[in-house]
Amino acid sequence: MTTPPAPSHPRRVRVHRPGGYHRLRLEAFTAPVPGPRQIRVRTAASGVNFADALVRMGVYAPARRYVGWPITPGFEVAGTVDAVGAGLDAPDWQGRGVLALTRFDGYAEAVVVDADLARPLPAGWSTAAGAAVAVNALTARHALALADAPAGAAILVHSAAGGVGHWLVQLARAAGLAVTGTVGRAAKRDAVLAAGAEHALVRGTAEDRADTTAYRAIFDAQGPTTWRRSYRRLAPTGRLVVYGAHGLTGGGGFRVLRGGWQYLTRPRFDPLALCADNRGVLGFNLAYLFDRRAQMRAELDAVVALVEAGSVRLPPITALPLDQVAEAHRRLENGATIGKLVLTAAP
Template identity: 35%
Template sequence: MHAIRLHAFGPAENLTYERTEDPVPAPGQVRIAVAAAGVHLLDTALREGMTGPYPAPAELPTIPGREVAGTVESLGEGTDPAWLGKRVVAHIGMAPGGYAELTVVDADKLHEIPAGLDEGEAVAMIGTGRTAMGILQFTELGPDSVAIVPAAAGGIGTLLVQYAKNAGATVVGLAGGPAKVAAVRANGADLAVDYTLPDWPRQVREHLDELGRGATVVYDSVGGVTARAAVGLLAKGGQHVVFGWSGEGLHDGRALTFTPEELAERGITSEGVLGPVMMQRAGGLRALEDRALAEAASGRLRPAVQRYPLAEAAAAHRALESRGTMGKVVLVP
């Protein structure tokens, strides 16, 4: 089979497209003919050998990739034969192997892809979608809500905008550049603003003044000055929900934080929602995955997907790192 292999930690150019041996499913596993493999910003940090809560693989070479969708084409010993031939999607966790024409996955991680979803959309929902569902557990959205979504043209941002609009909320989407702003507007945001322009907070404040309301929640995946300006638009009682810090650089690990005194003075809350706290509320990752796929199957959520050929994984990484993508990035063998 062909796969993307990483022989040394470093830049995107270290991802090489080459031929390697077909994987063999172990007992309880299936082998999937991959139709779409998800690419996550975290993958770019792992590629560079990031250490910390998500350590890079100890052994090289490795095949990156943790989200896959395709068709089950062979089974390991003892695996339920009902899986054979089914279209499936799985988040395989920190174990690598997704950037390939074939990959093996534990059968207990599989979900059958609902009718009406293609494999790229299924990959978007199994990773990005489950995270969006987890984030939304921490807020209650309704007609009185005003949500600010930085990175609103990204995979998670796209889904948050849709979900908030479905709940009747007013949504302000922030994105970088005219093309992304247009995509956010087309996705249903009441106001779409280019956060690369210095006066964007004024535009948002004028819109909120017209409504006679302040923002009630900021869904923050960027950190830095953009998030701080967005939080400055929160009304008393507002929520700052943190699930990333791409604006400060994932590799630096810097999220926007506030002292208890700052929060008390503003009358707002700030909470990080990734990790165990998210899973404890959800009843586990599988529950979030089930919910995300159901939302997409029903048509209530429509993931945005940007596809690259498998052989162009390095280009996909570069585009993701430079914020040159919209929606969920997937590789197509």
């Protein structure tokens, strides 16, 4: 296989200070050199995740903890290996198509990643598909593992048409769970049903309010607007799995004030009440589990195997060029997306 030349002037998205979409600046930079057991990926596609918007806004704690400012967002890429670090079998990697996880730096045309968090791009997968899977699917698998719901149990997935939502619906369905999904607008219902949910509810409508199902598990990254009710919707032994709070953010002006109010008045769960109610509340953030390399890699391989076996399907994917990164964030933060957004590098 021939190795493409390293891009002479790779570009990356840089955020020098937290703020609005205008903070996402495209800048040329010197391609980084891979260290021991690292590879450099000439990026063809970078996955867009809601956390990237939080990074830009300056409210993503792992970004402050691990990088600070300036920062390049991005947790996942697909592309071609064009440089190999010491300790790796170079012929094995050089020129190979890969998909990879990275804690930040993914919005770039060249990125160095740890080889143990990269794997070959499966045959027949586009690079857009390669950048569309890792974060969302691993999040969904972790959430489902925490919920530990038995086959046949009824579960509720909020924001079910989104990136993580797609995988929660697909993986849960493959595990024999009965899935209801919620969405923020009616136009997304069909996507949730197409992904395999039995029911799709538009949040806040009469149909949603009338739903009296006692759920074995509820997956809720909305925030305070739904956490309280999600808890009440649980059956005895039910589990509320919290992994985000996207409802707190997005937009400016009134939405910022409203988010601040919701944050201050968020529910606090009382351990004694949990006992009396026989319910559990669980939370996680994979950004803090990133160093569990073997587990991450095994999960990634497992997801690819499920796709290859036809047990689950890739999400609908929308690709935008890297220089439209601000538009990508705008769409994500306004709830306008279905499935996964990826940014494509210049050929």
